[in-house]
Amino acid sequence: METITMVAKYKTSVKEPGIPGVLKMMEDRFVFAPNDPRLSMNLNVDFRQIKGHKFSKDGSKQALLNLTQDPEKGGGYIFEFNNFPDRNACRDFVGKVLGRFQSAEKPPASRQAEQLSTKELERRMKLLTEDSELQNLHKQLVASGILMDSEFWAARKSLLDNDNYGAPKQRAGFKSAMLADVKPLADGRTNKVTFSLTAETIHQIFAEKPAVHRAFLTYVPTKMSEKDFWTKYCRAEYLHKTKNSVAAAAEAAEDEELAIFLKHDDILADEIRRKIQRVDPTLDMEADLGDDYMHRPDHGILRDGSKETVEGDNEFSRRTLSQDLNRHGSVVLEGRTLDVELGDTRTVAEALARSKQGLSTENSDENVHMEKSERVCRMTEIEDLQAPRSFPVAPLCIKDPREYFDSQQANALKTLGDNGTGMKPMDCNLSAEEAWIYLIGQISQVKVRGFNHPIVQSEAALKVLNGLNQNLSSTKYQFGKNSQESVLDRLPRKIKDDLLNHWSTIQELLRHFWSSYPITAEHLSKKVGRLKDAMTEIYVKLQEIKESVQGDFRHQVSLLVQPMVQEVIRSNLKKSFTKHMSVWRCSRCDLKSVCPTWV
């Protein structure tokens, strides 16, 4: 073990005089003992704690060596040497030691310094939470330190890249909180009432109240500023909330624009009317304007907490809560038609207007009417008295039904390998005449000769019976009662789960194992070592499972387990690193064929 012993002075800061003593540096740590035995100031510091070292220039006032712990926070051990050569010797020594440590630690550190964006992390977490098997695997391998997190995910790039990063596939609808939330904050002291409208709310208002939308488009910015518009709107809302219809009427009479907000939404009414017209009369013969529950005052919740009854005549009568809810519901169901970022109110309004236009051009009333009348005609017919109506459906014409057969045949016969007697179809070299003659001849032969006695020779029969018995005993444990069970299902659930678990773990480990070859760097060999250990553990567990399973199943279970075990053993035998490239490649191929895919 290399050591250096020097006389030095220890100080915590440069200005200090320092404590004289002896500094002894070893391979892994350094020790400082002061000359004065009274001073109980012994240092015994592991080099691992030392992150860096600084030194004063040659020829400066003091020959200092600063062994820093944390580069940022500072704090370290400063030694002053008597002369520069001493200090340099120590410095070199420290440098060597530190270099050795850091080279070992740097690679993991550098790899860990992967800058993972938060999105990536999120994605990983999401994948883990969605797939419990993956989570299991991750827990087993990464948490116990066998694999690095980055290695784990490196193999699963496809999963990470795949679908859009957390972009929701659904678009959230409007919140119904707006109905309740846009409550004014009433300032108790002054008579001010404050409404807060966010961009989202504004979007919602436009969608739910088309009259407001139209008003906005027409008045802003020509007639009034946006702020005024919204002030007026909020005033109207406030009036609604106070349920003071008389006051509302009074204000509406004064202010034209305000009146718009207080009136019933005529666009809405129009829409409703049109919708009702489109209702299939065969569904509801009586559907008519009277079903406009949105605007009839006596529909909806009569008792929504309000004590007043509604006055029917007043045009500015209250909107009931049920009307609001219904409208909100129907807007949500229509879906969000805008993809535009919510920002400027004006743009939002325009975009909404455009989309609405697009919708309305599609449903031209004429078309709808024609369809409707046609359907009415059809449905009011009495079916029994009519000839069957043939709808314009194209008949199914299958050109060649043989195709179904061929696709089935190919597979079914592939696997029934049997004793290979004549897998190809027989060639018939008989003419038709010959064939028929033969058949009839055979029948007459039986008629004339009668049957053999015995029908079957005893040896043949015995052979058959033995053959059948063999077949039975070989397939007995492969199948359950019906051919649709497999031996896995007959094992107790815990063992089945364990086996499947081990299987996926081994696959993962083997993948990393073989990809680490050829071993070029030290960290790879360490990794291989770790993987081998893990696999040996699992091997032991597999043996245990084999033991624990009782009698009949043992053979089947060992058959299942065998490929796993073989691979583990093979990997364990891999001693030499760099040669055997060909072996590695072959093993790679074998891996694919030996390990069947497990569903």
Added chain:
Amino acid sequence: MASSAPPPKLYTDDVSLIVIILDTNPFFWGTLSNTTASNFSFSKFLNHMIPFVNSLLLLNQLNHVVLIAAGVTSCGYIYDSATAVASDGGQKVPAVCSEILSRLEEFVAKDQKLGNGDLRTVGGVMSSLFSGALSLALCYIQRVFRSGMQHPQPRILCLQGSPDGPEQYVAVMNAIFSAQRSMVPIDSCVVGMQHSAFLQQASYITGGVYLKPQQLDGLFEYFTAVFATDLQSRSFLQLPRPVGVDFRASCFCHKKTIDMGYVCSVCLSIFCKPHKKCSTCGSEISHSQTEQLDRKRKLSEV
């Protein structure tokens, strides 16, 4: 698997109705006997089969056996043990044999006459009318079900050897499904040289036994050991099963096995790559979905 028919009134024990479908395809039998590998001829086959019928009738006085022959151009009923002998005293064995043989002869002669002039070349061996025979069997069983009286437990035994006819695929599958609904197991014994995909499917779906005997000179033993077992006993016996039957689908274009593919919604044919037009039924396949998927896949591959 709900059957709309009321549950049949079955006997509680081993009384069975066995409908046996024979393959009387002369091309197959002729070729088989010419092949030096096998030592089997139609007469030997009859030597095993007719005593088997006798043994079935022996097992229980009320057992009912029906023979249907599947020929090349026609199929028909050969023998029905219920109507064969009028007397109550049990059918005499020699009478049974001679009746079967004479009816068989008649049938073959008729089959030949019907097929004359049919110059289908014998490239491979022609297939027998298996689908027709299966339908006949199922109709007979239905008639027994609807007779109202107590009746035996039915099953169908197919003794086939001719290769499967691809043009019969749809008909055979339909028959198999209706057998499944009526809960009639279909046993199969393949006496030919190749396995038969039809029969495998049939036995698998309906819960019957599929067997290709290794030794044809012990055929009677196979019959009595496996196929004579009544349905009641089968619930606690283990009968031989083929190992490793693969029913996975393969694509129509390349005939390779696939796990995921594209299915035409009109005719249910399977393809591995999206096509503009289904090759089986000719219907156009709309592509909006598939294009999107393709785009996504391309991105992920990159």
Added chain:
Amino acid sequence: MPQVRIVAKNFMDMVAALPAMKLDQLYDSSFICEAVLRSLPPLAKKYALQLLFIDTPVTAKSIEEWVLSDGISKHKVAIDRLLQLKVFIEVIDRKKEASYKLNSKFQSNMQRYLVHGGSLPREPMPSSVTVRLPTSEDLEAYALEQWECFLLQLISSAQAERPTSFSPSMMRVFQRGLLSARENEAPRLTENGFQFLLMETNAQLWYIIREYISTAEDRGVDPTDLISFLLELSFHTMGEAYNLNTLTDVQRSAIKDLADLGLVKLQQGRKESWFIPTKLATNLSVSLSDSSSRKQGFVVVETNFRMYAYSSSKLHCEILRLFSRVEYQLPNLIVGAITKESLYNAFENGITAEQIVSFLQQNAHPRVAEKTPSVPENVTDQIRLWETDRNRVEMIPSHLYEDFPSKDVFEAACDFARDAGGLLWEDSKKMRLIVRGDIHQHMRDFFRRQK
């Protein structure tokens, strides 16, 4: 109906109880082999058939391989049966493993049968000799009449229209177990007797035949011969005439008795006499299995507990009287009602509700037999309920002991009673004891000893 099987099984048990030599004798006839094969449980049939052409013994283990775990009991039953009837012969080899092989006579007979069929020792007589053979309806009517007459006489000789040719001792043999006669009383039907009446014809037939055969030795007749003759008879063709001179002496004497039972009809020609087997005879081998004969039923039960039986036979009337109140009898109709009293009567006589219900179901008129259920559920349920009514209270004659002088005596008495197995109830506070009536005497002795 399970009873047929039980009785028939008993018949087969009787056959199985025959010594090996006699059994071998029996197996000479291929028809008997056939009948025996048909009587086996289904699994045994399969085993016998699959070993039919194998000469060397097959290990028991290889046969057992086929059986799944829940069928092991059935497998054992089958093997036992085969061994009992000596169809299978067990061979123990040096390794102490059991193997089975078929009885060689049985085997050769069956092999020949499969190919050539069996042949009866007699052929039907040519129709030139036989004159005026009865039609099948006549034959059936005759058989039925004979059988009913026999039964009526069996139950109560007073009712019979004409006496059978059975000797009184024979009749007594038959009546043994069915009727019980106490001193100076007319013989009454026992519990078994009632059950017998409600059984199926085939079951009744088997019972009688079994009794007949088991007493054959006393009459100097070899039961084996009888058994073989009877089994052979079932393979004859119904309605064909067979010459009497083809019968052995034993058979000739038996044939008269069988005629009385309605199994055959004897006819006399100018020179020869012959016998004609009826349906009862040919159905003998059928009834060895579970399947019920397709007899025409005659009873219609309504949901108001009224019963209409379209029959004019006295026997039926008697049977119905067992458990129902017959209200009136018309030339072809018996009208009755199932009442609580009549059922209680039946229960007293030992008939169970199940027997009554199955009798009604088996004999349901074809019009109602199609329906499910053939007997209305409320009737069957009520019959069963009334039966369980009687079981609500269990009565045991017993004695009550009280006023014990001291606790010790009481305790001693309790222990004694408990040991004797007669203690029913004790109350230690009031020192009372209830003990079964039958050990009352013992208790008295015990107390005397105490004093």
